[in-house]
Amino acid sequence: MSQAVLAITEQIDGSFKNVSFEVISAGAKIAGSLKGQLAVAVMGSDIENIAGQAAEYGAEKILVVDHDGLKDGLSDACTQAAAQLVEKTDPLVVMIGATSLGKDIAARLSARLNAPLAMDCVDVRVDGDQVVATRPMYGGKVLADVRLTGSPAIVTIRPRAIKAVVAPGAGEVEKVDINLDGTRLNLVEKHMETGKIELTEADVVVTGGRGMGGKDYGVIEALAESLGGAVGASRSAVDEGWRPVADQVGQTGKVVAPNLYVACGVSGAIQHLAGMASSRVVVAINKDPEAPIFSKCDFGIAGDLFEVVPAVTAEIEKLKD
Amino acid sequence: MEIAVLLKQVPTTESLIDIADDGVSIKTDGINWVMNPYDEMAVEEALQTRDEVGGKVTVFSLGPEKAVAVLRTALAMGADAAVRIDPEDKILDGIAVAKVIAGELKKDAFDLVIAGHRAVDDDNFQIGPAVAEIMNIPHISMVIEKNIADGKIKCTRTIEGGTIELETALPALITTQRGLNEPRYASLTGIMKAKKKPIDTRLLSETGTDPGTPMVETIAMRLPPQRQGGRMIDGDSAADKAAQLVKALREEAKII
Numbered sequence: 328m329s330q331a332v333l334a335i336t337e338q339i340d341g342s343f344k345n346v347s348f349e350v351i352s353a354g355a356k357i358a359g360s361l362k363g364q365l366a367v368a369v370m371g372s373d374i375e376n377i378a379g380q381a382a383e384y385g386a387e388k389i390l391v392v393d394h395d396g397l398k399d400g401l402s403d404a405c406t407q408a409a410a411q412l413v414e415k416t417d418p419l420v421v422m423i424g425a426t427s428l429g430k431d432i433a434a435r436l437s438a439r440l441n442a443p444l445a446m447d448c449v450d451v452r453v454d455g456d457q458v459v460a461t462r463p464m465y466g467g468k469v470l471a472d473v474r475l476t477g478s479p480a481i482v483t484i485r486p487r488a489i490k491a492v493v494a495p496g497a498g499e500v501e502k503v504d505i506n507l508d509g510t511r512l513n514l515v516e517k518h519m520e521t522g523k524i525e526l527t528e529a530d531v532v533v534t535g536g537r538g539m540g541g542k543d544y545g546v547i548e549a550l551a552e553s554l555g556g557a558v559g560a561s562r563s564a565v566d567e568g569w570r571p572v573a574d575q576v577g578q579t580g581k582v583v584a585p586n587l588y589v590a591c592g593v594s595g596a597i598q599h600l601a602g603m604a605s606s607r608v609v610v611a612i613n614k615d616p617e618a619p620i621f622s623k624c625d626f627g628i629a630g631d632l633f634e635v636v637p638a639v640t641a642e643i644e645k646l647k648d
Numbered sequence: 649m650e651i652a653v654l655l656k657q658v659p660t661t662e663s664l665i666d667i668a669d670d671g672v673s674i675k676t677d678g679i680n681w682v683m684n685p686y687d688e689m690a691v692e693e694a695l696q697t698r699d700e701v702g703g704k705v706t707v708f709s710l711g712p713e714k715a716v717a718v719l720r721t722a723l724a725m726g727a728d729a730a731v732r733i734d735p736e737d738k739i740l741d742g743i744a745v746a747k748v749i750a751g752e753l754k755k756d757a758f759d760l761v762i763a764g765h766r767a768v769d770d771d772n773f774q775i776g777p778a779v780a781e782i783m784n785i786p787h788i789s790m791v792i793e794k795n796i797a798d799g800k801i802k803c804t805r806t807i808e809g810g811t812i813e814l815e816t817a818l819p820a821l822i823t824t825q826r827g828l829n830e831p832r833y834a835s836l837t838g839i840m841k842a843k844k845k846p847i848d849t850r851l852l853s854e855t856g857t858d859p860g861t862p863m864v865e866t867i868a869m870r871l872p873p874q875r876q877g878g879r880m881i882d883g884d885s886a887a888d889k890a891a892q893l894v895k896a897l898r899e900e901a902k903i904i
Binding site: 339399402426427428430431433434437438441442443444447459463464466467468469470471476511512513514515516517518519520523525527528565571573575578579580586587596604605607609610611621622624625626627628630631634635637643646 | 686802817860
């Protein structure tokens with residue numbers, strides 16, 4: 328059963344991650360270019376009830392791998408399952424979301440299969456009979472087109488880079504048995520912050536920088552909550568210990584691509600600008616009118632963030648009345 | 649404990665990056681080359697582990713002659729031995745690099761291999777896990793806390809929306825994430841001593857590893873579209889500016 332594309336999905340709390348739909352959509356496009364079929368892998372435990380959703384985005388075939396050993400999303404078990412699905416479907420292209428798990432699977436899979444890998448891509452296409460992927464390098468300062476020779480070409484897709492498009496496919500479900508003997512990672516404990524919106528998946532990101540002056544991010548959190556967004560931090564705020572490393576936006580933190588990015592008290596170091604460059608609209612609020620961030624934003628307000636940010640929150644709240 | 653650390657020399661993150669005339673690489677004039685910041689954490693973690701449980705830290709880098717600088721830095725920080733694998737101007741993709749490094753690591757019995765979770769130049773996130781795969785050992789990525797006891801390693805790693813604690817048997821490979829430690833600066837005596845330590849240079853053609861033909865080739869590079877200077881919003885008060893901003897976001901940008 329040879330498939331053109333195998334798209335590997337990922338869930339959180341019993342639902343597909345958004346990036347999974349983006350990966351399926353990207354996979355449908357590539358399968359179309361290759362005039363072949365798109366198979367979507369749904370791996371986990373008790374996932375049969377959601378698997379059908381993959382058809383809405385173009386899955387011709389849905390491979391359901393229901394195994395207790397996959398319920399914690401550990402990278403070695405998932406890699407082993409993915410490798411067996413590749414063997415079964417013999418695809419030309421394997422596509423995975425560039426999440427922390429997806430990147431682990433892709434890197435190990437590339438070595439196991441001796442296959443080309445393009446990590447964290449923002450675009451992918453077929454050129455002749457080869458896959459060409461566009462991926463940011465140098466923290467987003469450069470975009471590179473890379474050509475993958477060999478099969479399967481493994482491509483991981485950066486969250487929010489490619490739009491999920493509803494385009495129903497046949498969605499024929501097939502259950503697949505896999506063997507997880509010999510996995511070596513054991514879960515000790517998982518600590519999830521409930522209700523927290525992941526920066527890389529957020530529609531809105533409100534970031535506080537050095538201008539925050541301390542740990543109190545109350546005004547930032549209030550604006551983020553009002554907009555249904557996530558809170559970010561600049562490197563200096565993280566270095567000061569005001570925010571956790573997980574909140575850092577920039578070249579040595581996370582690259583974000585929200586519709587709206589609000590930088591508050593962020594001066595705009597080159598590493599930070601690289602991490603937010605893909606945002607659709609950037610608002611900068613800083614009391615220094617000469618701050619470099621103002622040359623890389625769409626709208627700027629020179630003023631005290633502790634006055635301006637609460638005023639913006641109040642305006643947003645007015646819209647909701 | 650025998651510990652190996654993988655190092656890469658990269659442009660400092662302050663660098664302004666421009667595309668070279670060949671269109672597939674970056675201009676290197678004026679670039680300040682340093683140790684990949686995540687690799688600094690890898691060296692620090694290795695040194696702390698050695699000082700706790702004993703053993704030896706060997707640092708590896710696959711790179712041209714100038715990569716000696718990062719090996720010297722690691723030696724100055726306190727690493728015991730350094731190996732440079734000279735690619736002899738051969739172009740290597742991620743898998744090829746992983747094969748060559750894994751091949752060298754297999755020549756010694758390392759209990760623990762530490763690498764950065766990515767290099768801040770090509771942002772590939774590939775070498776650590778791929779090396780572990782080729783060595784047939786487990787790996788844990790993006791580690792912010794680790795404990796070693798009874799032949800096992802227990803690590804906390806970051807994942808989207810939280811952290812996860814994992815355990816596996818040694819030998820294993822881990823990759824570093826910010827928060828794991830604060831890398832030390834090399835002392836002056838460390839720097840002086842490092843200058844005298846030998847660097848074990850191995851030519852790619854003599855390693856016995858066939859890196860294969862590159863399967864991943866950069867065919868074009870460009871700078872992403874740059875945002876031009878934004879519109880400054882003026883007003884009599886914070887409330888006035890805020891009202892204008894929200895109006896612009898709603899009516900012009902149509903984003904809220």
